[in-house]
Amino acid sequence: MAMIDLLNSLRNRLRELRSATGANVTVTFALAVVPIVGFVGAAVDYSHANQVKSAMQAAVDSTALMLSKDASSLTSSQLQTKASSYFNALFTRTDATGITVGATYNTSSGSQVIVTASSYVKTSFMGFMGFSSLRVGVDAQVKWGSARMRVALVLDTTGSMDDDGKIEALKTATKNLLTTLKGLAATPGDVYVSIIPFSVYGAAIFQLLESRDGPQLQLDDDEHLRG
DSSP: OHHHHHHHHHHHHHHHHHHOOTTHHHHHHHHHHHHHHHHHHHHHHHHHHHHHHHHHHHHHHHHHHHHHTTGGGSOHHHHHHHHHHHHHHHOOOTTEEEEEEEEEEEOBTBEEEEEEEEEEEEOSSGGGGTOOEEEEEEEEEEEEOOSOEEEEEEEOOSGGGGGGGHHHHHHHHHHHHHHHHHHHOSSTTSEEEEEEETTSOOOEEEEEEOOTTSOEEEOTTSOEEEO
């Protein structure tokens, strides 16, 4: 009898629970708090990650611009070392961990430098949902030299240049300029120079060539002139 009474009592309590309508709002709110807090926390964590991403993007943009100045004269390892050095000097946020930086240079369609960077940002709220960190990645590209450079030099070779070492100074300045232009030529034919003597009408088109002795110019008829 005692067992039967216990079962009847339990049955009655279950019926009362099923028909009870009091405090439903409290129960619903309690169940809804978990996803609400999760969504709000996700918004906070994503906002934090976007702040890190903005700072990282600015550092990558500056790094790519600085690398473009001398990328053509650097090896792959040197380019990577400089990219890491520039980026680390510009990006100083301590809330980003596991930072990786990559840099490449190619001349397939003009000259181009590509810099990438990524890191992880620790979450404050999303960790309760199984996401301990968020990955942030950015990249920047700098392109130049899609058109060949054309330079015209008008050199004064009149008799007045014989005084006070003017002609020698002219030769030195011209050679220095040609050396600079040679460094800008990533491939043969990127830079052409026209030299026009001031005392004679005419022009010759020269192509910068590689030479261990200094800049070497080649005339269209294969004659050579060394500075």
